[in-house]
Amino acid sequence: MSAMDDIAAMLGPRLSRGASVCEQHGRSEAHYALAPPDAVAFPETPEEVAAIVRACAADGTPVTAYGTGTSLEGQHLAIRGGISLDLSRMDRVLAVNAEDLNAVVQPGVTRTRLNEELRATGLFFPVDPGADASLGGMAATRASGTTAVRYGTMRENVLALQAVMADGSIIRTGSQARKSSAGYDLTHLLVGSEGTLGILTELTLRLHPLPEAVAAATCRFPTVADAVNCVILVIQSAIPMARIELVDEMMVRGFNLHSGTDLPEKPHLFLEFHGAPTAVAEQAAAFREIAAEFGVAGWQDATTTEARSALWAMRHNAHYATGALEPGKRTLATDVCVPISTLAEAVVEAQDLARTMGLTSAIVGHVGDGNFHCGVRVNPEDAAEMARVLDFSGRLAETALRLGGTVTGEHGIGLGKQKYMAAEHGPALAWMRAIKAAWDPANILNPGKMLPPES
Ligand SMILES: Cc1cc2nc3c(=O)[nH]c(=O)nc-3n(C[C@H](O)[C@H](O)[C@H](O)COP(=O)(O)OP(=O)(O)OC[C@H]3O[C@@H](n4cnc5c(N)ncnc54)[C@H](O)[C@@H]3O)c2cc1C
Known part of the structure; x- marks a missing residue:
């Protein structure tokens, strides 16, 4: 019996070969092409997961775990077919x-x-x-x-x-x-x-x-360099920020189009402070003192729970708001992370490069960590435009490495970032390959991801 027959016998209707279920699991929020598995398994216990993996190991069937399919580098796509292991029923x-x-x-x-x-x-x-x-x-x-x-x-x-x-x-x-x-x-x-x-x-x-008190606010700056230089000084001054997020002027335009807000189209910081009430007030005051040096304006407190939720919902929807800037295309999200002292250089370079290359790119960033994303609009069917956007992404990756950072702060490697693994890790990449070979000698677990093909 093949792995597929074994698993079908074990799971019954919880193994689906239906085209729509397979397509749903082979789709990505990013620009990657559809890559459906041959079947989707819905295990309910660790023992079922183990039995599925054992069956796949017996005949070399690929197994790609699936959470909610929101990864942005094609990690969950079943590029070599096989089983998509959907863990959504293990939800206790x-x-x-x-x-x-x-x-x-x-x-x-x-x-x-x-x-x-x-x-x-x-x-x-x-x-x-x-x-x-x-x-x-x-x-x-x-x-x-x-x-x-x-x-x-x-x-x-x-x-x-x-x-x-x-x-x-x-x-x-x-x-x-x-x-x-x-x-x-x-x-x-x-x-x-x-x-x-x-x-x-x-x-x-x-x-x-949960913090005793929470205060959130937004404020704007004359330029993106002012906003980022403010962040750098705030972090270096050890103000314990709970959240400090950059949105550039293009991203603000995206929010206004997508959410119907009317924020001035200037770089903004979205902020949150946590602690005892007096500590929160002190942190906000210390932040404002530093921000004044960088021309801060338009301070808006989000005092109620509803106002705070609306603020962070808007930020969390940035990926979709970018879509409003050039409808009908997909968003390729870059994800570099650099040492905090070099952040202004990296962000300004990214903005200038996008302008020079004629790309629609909006920046959002978890800037307190030195991590930022350019959401670049692209038509994946247009080979020339796709090549230009990938070139842009590659140049940002080079900048991050030159500044002592990484090509991905949080989205991971998946398919899209494999080409930078050797540049980032050098000889350590061979030791990663050795770990993969020792742990998964038949290469059944999410094959073709993270580690680039050996040349
Ligand atoms: C609008 C939007 C905003 C986002 N914002 C952020 C952000 O701010 N920060 C951030 O880090 N990411 C962000 N992401 C990316 C994404 O949400 C994360 O990568 C997330 O961690 C993926 O989780 P998932 O459940 O969707 O995993 P999936 O996409 O289903 O899978 C991701 C990878 O994990 C593997 N996997 C899944 N479950 C398991 C398991 N149980 N065991 C082993 N492997 C498993 C899969 O095989 C795949 O390789 C964003 C995505 C979107 C669409």
């Missing part, structure tokens, strides 16, 4: 250990679902990519978001894992302790491995106390 919050500030979840729980479940506890899970992604997918891409500047990324917020390995065995890594010196850190090898080393079937996540 297994435990909330409030006294230890952690929660144990299945991989299909989304970040907003977890926070809904935590509502009565006074705790929250901070990592917030714009999409309502699954926590398994977020761990697999080492995702972050607007609050990483204060609370860290998935790297800092995953304590322990259960994973199914390429031979179908089930392992546990890490513990509920806040720290450990016990052996190789397999938890953090799996975090960010994009489903190429194992399937995450359970996650223990770090939780944080």
